[in-house]
Amino acid sequence: xxxxxxxxxxxxxxxxxxxxxxxxxxxxxxxxxxxxxxxxxxxxxxxxxxxxxxxxxxxxxxxxxxxxxxxxxxxxxxxxxxxxxxxxxxxxxxxxxxxxxxxxxxxxxxxxxxxxxxxxxxxxxxxxxxxxxxxxxxxxxxxxxxxxxxxxxxxxxxxxxxxxxxxxxxxxx
Amino acid sequence: xxxxxxxxxxxxxxxxxxxxxxxxxxxxxxxxxxxxxxxxxxxxxxxxxxxxxxxxxxxxxxxxxxxxxxxxxxxxxxxxxxxxxxxxxxxxxxxxxxxxxxxxxxxxxxxxxxxxxxxxxxxxxxxxxxxxxxxxxxxxxxxxxxxxxxxxxxxxxxxxxxxxxxxxxxxxxxxxxxxxxxxxxxxxxxxxxxxxxxxxxxxxxxxxxxxxxxxxxxxxxxxxxxxxxxxxxxxxxxxxxxxxxxxxxxxxxxxxxxxxxxxxxxxxxxxxxxxxxxxxxxxxxxxxxxxxxxxxxxxxxxxxxxxxxxxxxxxxxxxxxxxxxxxxxxxxxxxxxxxxxxxxxxxxxxxxxxxxxx
Numbered sequence: 001x002x003x004x005x006x007x008x009x010x011x012x013x014x015x016x017x018x019x020x021x022x023x024x025x026x027x028x029x030x031x032x033x034x035x036x037x038x039x040x041x042x043x044x045x046x047x048x049x050x051x052x053x054x055x056x057x058x059x060x061x062x063x064x065x066x067x068x069x070x071x072x073x074x075x076x077x078x079x080x081x082x083x084x085x086x087x088x089x090x091x092x093x094x095x096x097x098x099x100x101x102x103x104x105x106x107x108x109x110x111x112x113x114x115x116x117x118x119x120x121x122x123x124x125x126x127x128x129x130x131x132x133x134x135x136x137x138x139x140x141x142x143x144x145x146x147x148x149x150x151x152x153x154x155x156x157x158x159x160x161x162x163x164x165x166x167x168x169x170x171x172x173x
Numbered sequence: 174x175x176x177x178x179x180x181x182x183x184x185x186x187x188x189x190x191x192x193x194x195x196x197x198x199x200x201x202x203x204x205x206x207x208x209x210x211x212x213x214x215x216x217x218x219x220x221x222x223x224x225x226x227x228x229x230x231x232x233x234x235x236x237x238x239x240x241x242x243x244x245x246x247x248x249x250x251x252x253x254x255x256x257x258x259x260x261x262x263x264x265x266x267x268x269x270x271x272x273x274x275x276x277x278x279x280x281x282x283x284x285x286x287x288x289x290x291x292x293x294x295x296x297x298x299x300x301x302x303x304x305x306x307x308x309x310x311x312x313x314x315x316x317x318x319x320x321x322x323x324x325x326x327x328x329x330x331x332x333x334x335x336x337x338x339x340x341x342x343x344x345x346x347x348x349x350x351x352x353x354x355x356x357x358x359x360x361x362x363x364x365x366x367x368x369x370x371x372x373x374x375x376x377x378x379x380x381x382x383x384x385x386x387x388x389x390x391x392x393x394x395x396x397x398x399x400x401x402x403x404x405x406x407x408x409x410x411x412x413x414x415x416x417x418x419x420x421x422x423x424x425x426x427x428x429x430x431x432x433x434x435x436x437x438x439x440x441x442x443x444x445x446x447x448x449x450x451x452x453x454x455x456x457x458x459x460x461x462x463x464x465x466x467x468x469x470x471x472x473x474x475x476x477x478x479x480x481x482x483x484x485x486x487x488x489x490x491x492x493x494x495x496x497x498x499x500x501x502x503x504x505x506x507x508x509x510x511x512x513x514x515x516x517x518x519x520x521x522x523x524x525x526x527x528x529x530x531x
Contacts, residue, residue, distance in 0.1 A: 084212050095339060096339055097213055097336075097337075097339070098213055098215065099211075099216060100207060100210075100330070103343070110340065114333075114340060114343070117340065117399075117401075118399045119399070119402065120399075120401050120402020122332055122333075123330075123401060123402070124403060124404045125345045125405045126315070126318075126405055127329070128322050128329050129322065129323070131329055
């Protein structure tokens, strides 16, 4: 019998999650599951799956580190954000960051978590217009550098192609 | 502003005549945004929150937004007014009563756009629409977001996108939700099957009042879970596909009801009207169930004389803060049940006696 994660009583709810051959489990008794709003009272039949998954993920991050015996591994609980002073242990407890720099400060332990929640690590979609303009500008600079190199190397075919792309970008930007 | 002035009106999203309004009540999209170089709300001091609030208020007042926006300082509101804004879905429960310090909400006169300040994230933009209107809602919120972003610097990360206080929102910061009325699927017990299939594709089903709330009056919200690695357009498309399927299931189940047990349904709807027209004590849960029957009756044409907007108005007005404002006095639980029954009786009388059933 597995004990309940919260109170140690016999667990009746078992959640197993297997990703990339890594297996994680959570065991809960009905009383604790309801207290933590993971298992809503009847008649609603639905488990609070997002909350359960989050629980599983936060637990997973710590265990992953524990099973990692590499001597250079950093203990995530000692990570602290230099900007806001948030400790990783505190983030694990309430699931909220303290400032935008936490994403870089905790990146090593955050990425497995993001992978589990979103099955992705890279944003796709809207970008603030100021960032988009900066990206376009640096892309044009890069093309201009290539154009200069192509001309210097007397590679005029390539230069013509690059010139067209720069014009295209300028028209779009 | 005196919030009582909102009382006679309904937000446009409750007018009940949007696309697919026989099943879809409303569409809501929200975006989570934070200011660069300011601690997130949960770690900000009171002066820092006040500074964030001032910056956002200033940006919103100068931004080129359609419509006239009013800012309400939630910190200065009493509990009744806060609850009133929650019921109108202009603010979250967290902003109303969990969070502390400087915080507020800006909304337009049609109550279609609401901008919460110092919620879990510095800025939570929300657009509401009647019926199924994901494209319209996205176009609007995208425009509002651009207008505000022109005057502020958002916390944005090259790899992770828009940064949020909770990693479950990072990336697009977008949560799109569609509120559905699914009485026939509920009656035929097919709803559980449906929910299991939704979970497999990363969509979440919730009751009426968001996270952790149970379904009341057969109303369900379906929303996306993933915010990182999928563009807004793709997420909206996934939701659209699922909703199209659910619409088909629900309409089919309604036709089956009509074919196999029309008389029993007619009876159930007539009894719902009868109860609302004559009860002297009634809870909001029971009222929601009765209104669900009436809503179904309207869409099956088993009931004339009751416009969908009236059902939505009752649905809003029978909630606790609305009821207390309508009665002009604070009421405890028992008194509310009596006041709710009284209000329903008078509303049904206004509709001109027991509606004919056809």
